[in-house]
Amino acid sequence: MEYASKHGAGMAFRTLTPEQIREIHSASCRVLEEVGVVVHHDEAADLLKQAGAYTDAGGRIYIPSALVKRALESAPSRITLYNRLGEPALWLEKSNVYFGAGSDTLIYLDPFTGERRPWQSSDVATALRVVDALPNLDFVMSMGLLSDVDRRMINRTQYALMLKNSVKPQVVIAEDRGTVADIFEMAAAATGGTEALKHRPIFALYCEPTSPLQLPFESVDKLLLAAENRIPVNFACGAVAGASTPVTVAGTVVQANAEALCGLVVHQLKNPGAPFLYGYGDSPLDMGTMVAVYSVPEALLLQGCLCDLARYYSLPSWGYAGCSSSKAFDEQAVVEGTMFTLIGALQGCNLMHDVFYIESGRTGSLELLVLTDEVISRVRYMLGGVDTTPDYLAVEAIRRVGPGGNFLGDEHTARHFRESWRGNLSDFNNYDAWAAEGSRTMGARIREKLRDIMEAYRPVPLAPDAEREIDGILRRAEERLAG
Amino acid sequence: MSSLKELAELVITGDIQKVKDATKQLLEAGEDPLRVINEGLIPGINEVGVRFKEGEMFVPEMMMSAQAMKAGVELAKEKIGGTDIPTAGKVVMGSVKGDLHDIGKNLVIMMLESSGFSIVDLGVDAPVEKFVQAVKEHKPQVVGMSALLTTTMPVMQEVIRALDKEGLRSKVKVVIGGAPVTQEYAEEIGADGYAPDAGTAVELCKQLLN
Numbered sequence: 001m002e003y004a005s006k007h008g009a010g011m012a013f014r015t016l017t018p019e020q021i022r023e024i025h026s027a028s029c030r031v032l033e034e035v036g037v038v039v040h041h042d043e044a045a046d047l048l049k050q051a052g053a054y055t056d057a058g059g060r061i062y063i064p065s066a067l068v069k070r071a072l073e074s075a076p077s078r079i080t081l082y083n084r085l086g087e088p089a090l091w092l093e094k095s096n097v098y099f100g101a102g103s104d105t106l107i108y109l110d111p112f113t114g115e116r117r118p119w120q121s122s123d124v125a126t127a128l129r130v131v132d133a134l135p136n137l138d139f140v141m142s143m144g145l146l147s148d149v150d151r152r153m154i155n156r157t158q159y160a161l162m163l164k165n166s167v168k169p170q171v172v173i174a175e176d177r178g179t180v181a182d183i184f185e186m187a188a189a190a191t192g193g194t195e196a197l198k199h200r201p202i203f204a205l206y207c208e209p210t211s212p213l214q215l216p217f218e219s220v221d222k223l224l225l226a227a228e229n230r231i232p233v234n235f236a237c238g239a240v241a242g243a244s245t246p247v248t249v250a251g252t253v254v255q256a257n258a259e260a261l262c263g264l265v266v267h268q269l270k271n272p273g274a275p276f277l278y279g280y281g282d283s284p285l286d287m288g289t290m291v292a293v294y295s296v297p298e299a300l301l302l303q304g305c306l307c308d309l310a311r312y313y314s315l316p317s318w319g320y321a322g323c324s325s326s327k328a329f330d331e332q333a334v335v336e337g338t339m340f341t342l343i344g345a346l347q348g349c350n351l352m353h354d355v356f357y358i359e360s361g362r363t364g365s366l367e368l369l370v371l372t373d374e375v376i377s378r379v380r381y382m383l384g385g386v387d388t389t390p391d392y393l394a395v396e397a398i399r400r401v402g403p404g405g406n407f408l409g410d411e412h413t414a415r416h417f418r419e420s421w422r423g424n425l426s427d428f429n430n431y432d433a434w435a436a437e438g439s440r441t442m443g444a445r446i447r448e449k450l451r452d453i454m455e456a457y458r459p460v461p462l463a464p465d466a467e468r469e470i471d472g473i474l475r476r477a478e479e480r481l482a483g
Numbered sequence: 484m485s486s487l488k489e490l491a492e493l494v495i496t497g498d499i500q501k502v503k504d505a506t507k508q509l510l511e512a513g514e515d516p517l518r519v520i521n522e523g524l525i526p527g528i529n530e531v532g533v534r535f536k537e538g539e540m541f542v543p544e545m546m547m548s549a550q551a552m553k554a555g556v557e558l559a560k561e562k563i564g565g566t567d568i569p570t571a572g573k574v575v576m577g578s579v580k581g582d583l584h585d586i587g588k589n590l591v592i593m594m595l596e597s598s599g600f601s602i603v604d605l606g607v608d609a610p611v612e613k614f615v616q617a618v619k620e621h622k623p624q625v626v627g628m629s630a631l632l633t634t635t636m637p638v639m640q641e642v643i644r645a646l647d648k649e650g651l652r653s654k655v656k657v658v659i660g661g662a663p664v665t666q667e668y669a670e671e672i673g674a675d676g677y678a679p680d681a682g683t684a685v686e687l688c689k690q691l692l693n
């Protein structure tokens with residue numbers, strides 16, 4: 001059984017033992033079989049019934065373990081996500097790690113004035129361009145809720161902004177089937193039609209059960225639509241441990257796993273072999289403040305469990321990184337964001353989102369985003385592991401330099417020093433040089449970089465006819481919704 | 484034989500069985516059921532509230548204490564028979580149409596209950612008519628609405644309008660809450676109050692009914 005992460009040169013990380021994985025899997029199967037789920041969707045309920053799930057008089061559905069096993073067998077073990085230019089960009093499998101921003105924060109924290117305000121479309125466009133420009137961010141999400149468009153048009157408008165301001169693959173939230181259909185159409189317009197899009201998906205869809213153990217209509221409806229159109233999709237419990245899931249990490253894993261597997265079963269019954277992303281997250285309820293808090297150590301442990309389980313199941317994994325409970329871009333934000341990013345990478349989580357979340361997902365910080373880009377750069381370097389081939393063991397160089405010598409003048413140093421990690425935000429000056437350059441802190445350097453990107457960076461534009469088509473789709477949706 | 488003071492202590496420890504036993508003992512010994520409630524059980528839960536605010540006790544402990552208190556009150560009520568126990572007020576509460584978030588709403592409900600309010604819970608995804616119907620049927624003093632989504636917030640305004648149309652608006656106080664909700668929004672749609680968390684929600688309801 002392969003379950004630990006595997007990175008460069010034999011570097012590995014695991015959270016669970018094989019016995020623990022089997023215990024969790026078995027406990028989740030027991031929950032599905034003994035406790036059951038409530039499915040608020042007739043077609044999904046019928047699919048389950050026809051496949052042999054038992055429905056009691058109250059309508060609760062109990063899923064036999066055999067169905068779980070069958071779904072795990074038919075689901076693909078890997079997914080490629082493409083960029084808007086049609087190039088393969090993300091290979092979601094094994095321990096590959098990719099990072100992206102988050103969706104739907106309520107408040108934009110202005111990096112230059114510190115002002116907290118509702119997002120405007122222009123803020124979201126800017127934020128998306130920043131993600132597009134940062135080399136270590138691999139995918140985009142909607143970043144902020146638009147306060148300047150009709151509420152029913154928010155998700156669609158966000159998607160058009162993603163297409164216009166970035167070529168990177170997307171993860172998408174949509175309120176219902178109709179919204180997903182419009183998003184799919186916009187994506188098809190940008191990538192050469194629906195058949196091409198099914199073959200080369202540029203976005204994954206984010207769906208959630210309502211814990212504990214309920215499958216709401218809209219989520220399941222989107223799940224089924226995704227299965228039909230082979231849009232990669234997750235069914236990710238957003239746990240609030242102590243309230244919607246058990247307070248223990250293991251208990252939350254058992255329930256969130258049961259919910260994800262239940263989503264997988266429905267999804268695979270609808271279209272065996274359609275791509276499914278396995279994952280979930282936890283923001284435990286702080287029992288003093290009653291706030292659902294992000295990035296606490298329990299949440300990091302939970303992600304370790306799900307990554308080990310994903311590899312055990314041979315499914316691509318979905319998780320979190322670079323996010324925080326802090327209300328400001330401050331030391332707490334840096335600690336929490338960095339810890340999650342590093343551990344998520346070690347855990348080998350394939351697709352990690354929410355980089356730039358502060359205030360547990362209610363506010364977005366572009367400063368945290370830029371900082372995390374540098375953190376990811378450090379982390380990616382580390383994941384390369386240590387090369388121990390003879391030239392790297394450097395016995396010959398050590399012999400040449402000998403006792404009391406200096407490696408600076410040796411050709412081995414000249415040949416290899418460019419392989420060392422180099423950041424572009426971290427400061428490695430001595431004090432005097434740093435002071436002479438204005439004693440700028442990391443925060444100041446981050447804001448300067450942000451300003452540069454905002455002023456100068458231009459994403460690869462959409463073809464004009466694709467852009468017209470996308471605007472047309474938006475206009476028609478608006479007319480439909482108004483009518 | 485335990486005293487009223489000891490009963491209050493037991494409520495604080497949150498031991499449901501012990502609170503039941505002590506309540507029974509007191510009632511059997513002829514203690515006035517109303518005194519058992521007002522001088523034993525309620526002071527206990529009030530002290531829990533104080534300790535929670537001071538950060539000495541936490542939500543799950545408060546929940547256990549509230550359940551223990553409720554169990555005691557039930558026993559005392561049986562003894563009184565038909566007489567209605569005065570509550571702090573009746574609140575109709577729900578997550579509005581389209582919204583499935585209920586953790587915050589449920590916390591507000593639990594906190595209100597432990598402060599002596601009686602609650603009619605409309606659950607999640609509650610349509611406008613359900614609120615109106617509940618107000619007609621249960622005649623609450625307060626209507627509480629929870630919305631965590633920007634897209635579901637406007638439903639709160641629809642409910643207020645519907646209450647207005649039915650001539651019910653002046654009979655109830657309307658309080659609202661949830662992630663995207665603000666004091667300004669409450670004022671904008673003509674609600675009587677907003678609270679950012681469950682503790683403040685309780686104070687708000689008490690204040691509005693005074």
Ligand code: B12
Nearest residue numbers: 104238292583584585586587627629632633660661680681
């Ligand atoms: C847990 C969670 C979920 C769970 C909910 C499970 C459940 N049974 O409730 C699940 C996973 C199902 C979920 C689903 C979705 N969610 Co959600 N969710 C959250 C999360 C992480 C925590 C919410 C929570 O429970 N907090 C803990 C409780 C205790 O706090 P609270 O709800 O704020 O309540 C307190 C106060 O607000 C106040 N209060 C609350 N109600 C009331 C009522 C009154 C009368 C008063 C006085 C006070 C009051 O008191 C409470 C206690 O102190 C938030 C992010 C966040 N940090 O808030 C996102 C969040 C609310 N969700 C969000 C979104 C977008 C969604 C989805 C649309 C995503 C999707 N993929 O489809 C769906 C929508 C489903 C639906 N139709 O409702 C957004 C909302 C953005 C917006 N405003 O539109 C948020 C902000 C996250 C984000 N930035 O993306 N979610």
